[in-house]
Amino acid sequence: MSLLIQCGYGPSAKIENAISEGVAKGVILSPRHENPEKLEKRAGALLRDNPGATVMMDPQYYVATLPNPKDGKLPYYDYYARNSGMTRTQFTNRRIHSIVKDCLSFQANLEAELSYHMSPTVLCDDFRDYWSQIVLNMASEAMDLQDGETGLLVSLLIGEGAFHSRDAVEDFADALTQLTDVAGFYLVLRRDSSSLDHSPKPEILTNLMYLVYILSEINQFEVWVGYSDWCGFMLEAVGANGTAGGWFQKERQFSMSAFQPSRGGRQPRPRYSSIPLLANPLLFPELEDIIRAGLLDRVLSGSPFDAALVGRGKIDEGAWPRDVEARAHWYSLSTLSDSIGKHESIDDRLNACSRLIRVSRELHTQLSTVVNFERPTGPEHLENWQSAIVLFKSLTGL
Amino acid sequence: MAIPDLNTSDIRSLVPNSQDVLELDRGGQKIVFSATIDGTRYAIKALRANPIDPAIGDESDVLDDVTARAQREVETMQQCDTPHLVKMGPIGLTTGTVRGQQVIYYTEEFIEGQNLWSYLRSHGPMDVQELAILGTHIAQGIRAIWQFSKIHRDIKPGNIMRRNSGEFILLDMGLVFDLTDESLSVSPVGTPKYFSPEQLNFVQRRTVLDFRSDLFSLGIVLYEMSTGTHPFAPSKGLTTWEVIGNIHNLHPPAPSRVVSTLPSEFDRVVMRMLGKKPALRYRSIDLFIRDLNNLMGGS
Numbered sequence: 001m002s003l004l005i006q007c008g009y010g011p012s013a014k015i016e017n018a019i020s021e022g023v024a025k026g027v028i029l030s031p032r033h034e035n036p037e038k039l040e041k042r043a044g045a046l047l048r049d050n051p052g053a054t055v056m057m058d059p060q061y062y063v064a065t066l067p068n069p070k071d072g073k074l075p076y077y078d079y080y081a082r083n084s085g086m087t088r089t090q091f092t093n094r095r096i097h098s099i100v101k102d103c104l105s106f107q108a109n110l111e112a113e114l115s116y117h118m119s120p121t122v123l124c125d126d127f128r129d130y131w132s133q134i135v136l137n138m139a140s141e142a143m144d145l146q147d148g149e150t151g152l153l154v155s156l157l158i159g160e161g162a163f164h165s166r167d168a169v170e171d172f173a174d175a176l177t178q179l180t181d182v183a184g185f186y187l188v189l190r191r192d193s194s195s196l197d198h199s200p201k202p203e204i205l206t207n208l209m210y211l212v213y214i215l216s217e218i219n220q221f222e223v224w225v226g227y228s229d230w231c232g233f234m235l236e237a238v239g240a241n242g243t244a245g246g247w248f249q250k251e252r253q254f255s256m257s258a259f260q261p262s263r264g265g266r267q268p269r270p271r272y273s274s275i276p277l278l279a280n281p282l283l284f285p286e287l288e289d290i291i292r293a294g295l296l297d298r299v300l301s302g303s304p305f306d307a308a309l310v311g312r313g314k315i316d317e318g319a320w321p322r323d324v325e326a327r328a329h330w331y332s333l334s335t336l337s338d339s340i341g342k343h344e345s346i347d348d349r350l351n352a353c354s355r356l357i358r359v360s361r362e363l364h365t366q367l368s369t370v371v372n373f374e375r376p377t378g379p380e381h382l383e384n385w386q387s388a389i390v391l392f393k394s395l396t397g398l
Numbered sequence: 399m400a401i402p403d404l405n406t407s408d409i410r411s412l413v414p415n416s417q418d419v420l421e422l423d424r425g426g427q428k429i430v431f432s433a434t435i436d437g438t439r440y441a442i443k444a445l446r447a448n449p450i451d452p453a454i455g456d457e458s459d460v461l462d463d464v465t466a467r468a469q470r471e472v473e474t475m476q477q478c479d480t481p482h483l484v485k486m487g488p489i490g491l492t493t494g495t496v497r498g499q500q501v502i503y504y505t506e507e508f509i510e511g512q513n514l515w516s517y518l519r520s521h522g523p524m525d526v527q528e529l530a531i532l533g534t535h536i537a538q539g540i541r542a543i544w545q546f547s548k549i550h551r552d553i554k555p556g557n558i559m560r561r562n563s564g565e566f567i568l569l570d571m572g573l574v575f576d577l578t579d580e581s582l583s584v585s586p587v588g589t590p591k592y593f594s595p596e597q598l599n600f601v602q603r604r605t606v607l608d609f610r611s612d613l614f615s616l617g618i619v620l621y622e623m624s625t626g627t628h629p630f631a632p633s634k635g636l637t638t639w640e641v642i643g644n645i646h647n648l649h650p651p652a653p654s655r656v657v658s659t660l661p662s663e664f665d666r667v668v669m670r671m672l673g674k675k676p677a678l679r680y681r682s683i684d685l686f687i688r689d690l691n692n693l694m695g696g697s
């Protein structure tokens with residue numbers, strides 16, 4: 001099981017550090033944030049310095065159907081530039097063929113040999129609508145056009161709403177599993193922007209887990225889940241080969257609002273990444289309150305970065321720069337993923353997840369006397385996760 | 399549709415060089431004879447050709463066309479090299495008229511053995527070793543047909559022969575599908591007890607069925623051959639609609655709950671084949687065969 005870094009705005013040495021430290025096993029590059037030359041260079045350097053690292057790029061073609069998107073550097077990429085501002089009816093078979101071809105040959109022609117090639121996709125908000133047909137057409141076109149040397153991942157960007165119907169999920173899985181000649185899938189859940197907490201509703205998470213399970217465990221495809229953040233360990237429990245997390249909130253969970261003109265938001269407040277809490281408490285005031293109550297050691301993740309916080313009466317703001325925050329978070333995610341990956345069977349892995357969540361809920365309860373967690377810190381997400389696991393088990397008879 | 403009313407002397411008149419003609423069996427739509435032709439024993443099968451829509455024109459011409467096309471399909475599939483699909487004999491699909499009945503007939507290699515339906519009745523349920531061999535052999539047949547992007551559509555105990563030597567052979571390959579597609583209307587008869595949920599989905603017709611539909615049917619056969627009980631018709635006297643309802647909704651008990659000596663690995667394979675949706679079964683026939691091989695090695 002591997003944690004990958006989901007690239008975003010302002011990549012820096014933190015990526016290389018996290019990989020060389022062995023915390024992350026690779027990256028998912030973001031063309032929107034880097035022009036082709038830089039992206040090619042980065043891929044080459046990462047592969048040279050870390051043989052065995054998983055390096056791939058999400059083509060992010062889904063941006064091409066948004067009106068006036070904030071698409072960053074994407075227009076420097078031919079496959080995007082030639083085919084952007086697309087409406088539904090423009091996706092003829094011929095056009096799909098050329099989009100997929102452009103996109104795959106861009107990846108194949110890079111000097112760096114990517115670990116996988118990824119097919120382009122458009123947003124799928126409903127497994128039974130016209131767009132979902134375009135998604136499937138693009139996928140099967142990619143299967144036919146792949147070069148045969150590098151494994152192909154079919155990329156999928158699926159809206160939360162699509163996961164409401166289990167029946168529709170199964171039908172979609174029927175179609176996906178007809179793509180027999182692909183290495184696997186790169187799956188991203190598009191969050192409804194209003195609900196950017198860690199957890200989708202239990203039934204949605206259950207159905208996402210179910211899709212991962214069908215593709216990986218039952219049908220033996222590789223499944224990589226982008227933007228999975230804290231939920232990654234549960235997805236790995238049901239069969240995902242790897243999950244990914246970014247550095248800022250925008251790269252942790254996927255929301256279309258990232259591609260819309262921003263309202264000039266302020267810098268997000270600094271947060272700690274706590275494995276025992278399975279959450280990111282705010283440094284101020286949440287973590288500070290915990291320190292004041294003398295309970296810091298209950299929430300520490302055990303990373304080398306903790307030294308900056310331990311043994312001081314109060315938190316020195318400079319001690320927790322952005323890069324450290326990101327690297328400490330990857331440390332949490334990869335530690336979690338490793339602890340789940342130790343277990344052989346899905347059943348054992350899910351039980352391990354449940355135990356972690358249960359312990360974490362108790363800790364939240366205990367701490368509630370000394371600190372007032374804001375909603376994003378929890379513990380609501382833990383209840384959602386726990387129910388999702390219960391639902392998943394009854395659904396699959398595990 | 400009714401099977402044609404033919405006797406052994408009718409066969410001798412249709413196939414003049416046939417000798418020692420014996421009636422073997424009557425299936426759902428065919429009457430089956432065995433006969434010696436040029437010194438070798440063959441099966442001769444005949445089915446009644448339905449009257450064609452008169453609007454199309456001269457009946458026998460259309461019938462010949464359709465038959466010729468079906469013949470080409472059958473010949474293509476004959477080329478795949480698996481011993482687990484029944485081989486055609488010296489006479490391919492031919493139309494003929496006997497005592498006023500228009501019939502289609504053809505020959506096949508004669509298989510010395512029993513179909514699974516009668517094998518189950520005479521020998522009782524199979525052990526795991528034999529079930530694994532059965533599954534592997536028929537899977538090879540399904541794989542061979544799927545190489546032509548076709549599916550069998552009618553896998554059931556009556557369409558699987560067990561040679562006395564212990565090999566399993568799939569009958570009726572491709573034929574049902576190719577003929578039903580045409581105006582011949584040789585539609586499957588009896589209850590669709592071995593159909594997959596997607597074959598029985600009348601509301602939302604899936605455009606393409608794939609080999610996973612055949613795997614479901616084979617799953618029913620394996621279940622039945624291991625337990626003596628049909629998973630979706632556990633008791634006698636269910637109506638067709640009740641069986642169809644069960645195929646869609648019933649989750650039958652694992653085979654080992656019925657026959658306790660069956661290993662849980664076998665349960666897993668069969669229950670997976672009986673997944674209500676294709677994606678819950680096997681992505682490839684080879685993965686299925688691999689699981690069966692493990693089953694043979696393991697016990």
Ligand SMILES: Nc1ncnc2c1ncn2[C@@H]1O[C@H](COP(=O)(O)OP(=O)(O)O)[C@@H](O)[C@H]1O
Nearest residue numbers: 423425426427428430441506507508509513556
């Ligand atoms: N080639 C064969 N050799 C020996 N017996 C056969 C052969 N083909 C069919 N039979 C017997 O005839 C029965 C019916 O044959 P089948 O081709 O399945 O007809 P139907 O389409 O009417 O079901 C089989 O179940 C089997 O018992």
Ligand SMILES: [Mg+2]
Nearest residue numbers: 425556557570
């Ligand atoms: Mg038959």
